[in-house]
Amino acid sequence: MSRPRVTLADLAQAAGVSRTTASLVMTGRGRELRISHDVEQRVLRAADELGYRPNAVSVGLRTGTSRTIGFVSDTVATSRLAGDMIKGALEAARERGVMLFIGETEGDPALERGLLHAMQDRQVDGIILAAMYTRTIKVPKDIGPAVLLNALPKPASGLPSIVPDEVGAGRSAARLLLEAGHHEGVYLIGAGPRLRDGPAASVAAVERLVGIRETGLKIAGARACAEWQPEEGLAATRSLLADHRPRALICLNDRLALGAYQALADAGLSVPDDVSVVSFDDHPIASWMRPKLTTVALPHYELGRKAVQVLFDQMGEEAEPGQVHRVAMPVRHRDSVKPR
Amino acid sequence: MSRPRVTLADLAQAAGVSRTTASLVMTGRGRELRISHDVEQRVLRAADELGYRPNAVSVGLRTGTSRTIGFVSDTVATSRLAGDMIKGALEAARERGVMLFIGETEGDPALERGLLHAMQDRQVDGIILAAMYTRTIKVPKDIGPAVLLNALPKPASGLPSIVPDEVGAGRSAARLLLEAGHHEGVYLIGAGPRLRDGPAASVAAVERLVGIRETGLKIAGARACAEWQPEEGLAATRSLLADHRPRALICLNDRLALGAYQALADAGLSVPDDVSVVSFDDHPIASWMRPKLTTVALPHYELGRKAVQVLFDQMGEEAEPGQVHRVAMPVRHRDSVKPR
DNA sequence: TCGCATCGCTAATCCGATTTAGCAAAGGGA
DNA sequence: TCCCTTTGCTAAATCGGATTAGCGATGCGA
Numbered sequence: 232m233s234r235p236r237v238t239l240a241d242l243a244q245a246a247g248v249s250r251t252t253a254s255l256v257m258t259g260r261g262r263e264l265r266i267s268h269d270v271e272q273r274v275l276r277a278a279d280e281l282g283y284r285p286n287a288v289s290v291g292l293r294t295g296t297s298r299t300i301g302f303v304s305d306t307v308a309t310s311r312l313a314g315d316m317i318k319g320a321l322e323a324a325r326e327r328g329v330m331l332f333i334g335e336t337e338g339d340p341a342l343e344r345g346l347l348h349a350m351q352d353r354q355v356d357g358i359i360l361a362a363m364y365t366r367t368i369k370v371p372k373d374i375g376p377a378v379l380l381n382a383l384p385k386p387a388s389g390l391p392s393i394v395p396d397e398v399g400a401g402r403s404a405a406r407l408l409l410e411a412g413h414h415e416g417v418y419l420i421g422a423g424p425r426l427r428d429g430p431a432a433s434v435a436a437v438e439r440l441v442g443i444r445e446t447g448l449k450i451a452g453a454r455a456c457a458e459w460q461p462e463e464g465l466a467a468t469r470s471l472l473a474d475h476r477p478r479a480l481i482c483l484n485d486r487l488a489l490g491a492y493q494a495l496a497d498a499g500l501s502v503p504d505d506v507s508v509v510s511f512d513d514h515p516i517a518s519w520m521r522p523k524l525t526t527v528a529l530p531h532y533e534l535g536r537k538a539v540q541v542l543f544d545q546m547g548e549e550a551e552p553g554q555v556h557r558v559a560m561p562v563r564h565r566d567s568v569k570p571r
Numbered sequence: 572m573s574r575p576r577v578t579l580a581d582l583a584q585a586a587g588v589s590r591t592t593a594s595l596v597m598t599g600r601g602r603e604l605r606i607s608h609d610v611e612q613r614v615l616r617a618a619d620e621l622g623y624r625p626n627a628v629s630v631g632l633r634t635g636t637s638r639t640i641g642f643v644s645d646t647v648a649t650s651r652l653a654g655d656m657i658k659g660a661l662e663a664a665r666e667r668g669v670m671l672f673i674g675e676t677e678g679d680p681a682l683e684r685g686l687l688h689a690m691q692d693r694q695v696d697g698i699i700l701a702a703m704y705t706r707t708i709k710v711p712k713d714i715g716p717a718v719l720l721n722a723l724p725k726p727a728s729g730l731p732s733i734v735p736d737e738v739g740a741g742r743s744a745a746r747l748l749l750e751a752g753h754h755e756g757v758y759l760i761g762a763g764p765r766l767r768d769g770p771a772a773s774v775a776a777v778e779r780l781v782g783i784r785e786t787g788l789k790i791a792g793a794r795a796c797a798e799w800q801p802e803e804g805l806a807a808t809r810s811l812l813a814d815h816r817p818r819a820l821i822c823l824n825d826r827l828a829l830g831a832y833q834a835l836a837d838a839g840l841s842v843p844d845d846v847s848v849v850s851f852d853d854h855p856i857a858s859w860m861r862p863k864l865t866t867v868a869l870p871h872y873e874l875g876r877k878a879v880q881v882l883f884d885q886m887g888e889e890a891e892p893g894q895v896h897r898v899a900m901p902v903r904h905r906d907s908v909k910p911r
Numbered sequence: 912t913c914g915c916a917t918c919g920c921t922a923a924t925c926c927g928a929t930t931t932a933g934c935a936a937a938g939g940g941a
Numbered sequence: 942t943c944c945c946t947t948t949g950c951t952a953a954a955t956c957g958g959a960t961t962a963g964c965g966a967t968g969c970g971a
Contacts, residue, residue: 236927238926238927238928239927239928239929240927240928248950248951249950249951249952250927250928250929250951251929251930251950251951251952251953252949252950252951254928254929254930255929255930255950258928258929260929260930264949264950265947265948265949265950266949266950267948267949267950270949270950284688284692285692285927285928286632286692286694286926286927286928287689287692287693287694287928288628288631288632288637288692288693288694288926288927288928289632289926289927289928289929289956290927290928290929291628291928291956292626292628292629292632292926292927292928292929292955292956292957292958293927293928293929293930293955293956294928294929294956295956297628297693299672299693306658313654314653314654317673318646318675321673321674321675322675325674325682325686328689330672330674330689330690330693331672331673331674332639332670332671332672333657333661333671333673334661334665334670334671335658335661335662342665346665348624349627349668349670350670352624352625352626352627352628353627353628353637353639353670354626354627354628461859486859489859493861516856516859519801519826519829519856521833576957578956578957578958579957579958579959580957580958588920588921589920589921589922590921590957590958590959591920591921591922591923591959591960592919592920592921594958594959594960595920595959595960597958598958598959600959600960604919604920605917605918605919605920606919606920607918607919607920610919610920625957625958626956626957626958628956628957628958629926629956629957629958629959630957630958630959631926631958632925632926632927632928632956632957632958633925633926633957633958633959633960634926634958634959635926
């Protein structure tokens, strides 16, 4: 059925030249090494007719480079978030003619080691170590060219990191309320009021709180949650409503906001007429909720793109070691905030 | 920094044998080719000490196999669904010591061609052609060993397909209502009553309707939707409620059900006391809705696993050409159906 | 003691490219 | 006319393994 591949030898024979000459022409070094225009054209025409494409495995063996990078994450499937990150990386890779291996460690160090080995054995040019939720991770030894995506190295490792600008996101959320005239009656759902009140090891919680504080917005109260799921948001908001009449809520993520909506509806409160709500992440549900949720988006797609870009920069020239790249988190203005 | 890799030559030298002998031992053919137990142990010990791992690129060049498969889909990031499919494929691949290339075509044939070439140039052992929503696709020529995931070949191609059992899912949804005593007042949201009423080119819509019919469940009416998004579900249900008092709704997917919940709430109807709701897909929101949505799950994880398994079976021995593997869609019993 | 099979290992080739070193022919200067 | 340089191309080595063919030593039977 499928005829065998056209090799360089086939091409050389068809063009009536040596393999060396054919290779020189195909790699574009013909000019430099004085191949005549006539021969060059002959080779190019033959390549076109035969549909010659160099065997990447062979090239990889010879040159030591494979035009392939590895994308290793703790989990890929947990949510749409992961998908967008991969999508961004995928497109940036395609623009550079590079393929992506993906692998999932499930947080198991042994799996991670095996995966990295499998990739290194295949001579990947670099590795993206990704985490689904921003956190610090321990970087394996001898990993070669690599970048951290949505993660920071625990002991400093010299590897560059790409993370969302959570502090800036906190500022954006708070300013959004301030500009709508919400100077009081603003409550937090999911974390706070102290920086340590929130899910353990959550970089996002702490940094979002820091950003909110920086604006000087007065926080009237808060309900922390150990998990950021709708159920916790519902419970926390219900508990809050038992004692207070908030005018605005900052939910630490969209799933909490979903729960908050339910609690507010139960209490007969309308969003945004009685209570304004802002949130973080821009999860798909944010635009399905009624009213549509105003939220500060995690730029997963951009993070993925940036990771590939930084990886290539790093492979290319001398890059500043251990640099942290922060990607802005844009505000999605929708219908859950009303000026007062 | 990173010391160069240990090669077979290094290993052979360390063990004091020829490269041939080292290779034979490492590939497990030592016994067969009469390598003494003593020498074998020496090689194995040296390999362990040096941390020798064969260069997969070199092996690939020599043997023509790369222990790598390509996963090509139209979109990876649209939803969690894609992620679960990849996750299933990833795990099945890992169990077989195989790596996964991923690529996204965005429905662009030129991109698809480029991607397949890039993978073939890297000597992938096989390819999984995946679609995010079940549909028919045109299979490129000369694709080599491949399977279709969540898709059927338009002109029959001899390639095996792995698809969810949508007809069975339709039956499950209908039976679930019948067993709960809902013999009348059952309406459809999203498609029907005729098989052709639904989103164009949607295999799922037609097959789910077929399955529902097979049970003999009497459908009191239906509202078709061109898109299966929450907004359409809201509008369709609102329109339905203007003229009818349903006792149960079969929503053709969970996003429609989300919209239906909103319309029912607006009309002051309670789920499941006034109206029972069943749906399809088991999207993450299904378990976030209140009450939690009873739905027939798309087995994305299983589909991904199965694709890898079928691909390997096909590469191994003679498999029946063009076989269609249907994966059962399990019912997730939750809180949106009440017996009457 | 000779011939032959068996044992235990290795030299050489191959996979498909890139790259180095060098060869034959043409051109140029003295 | 001779020597040297430049031009235009190719032979051969290389990457790191797998595989085929074969070689020397030993054991055995006749």
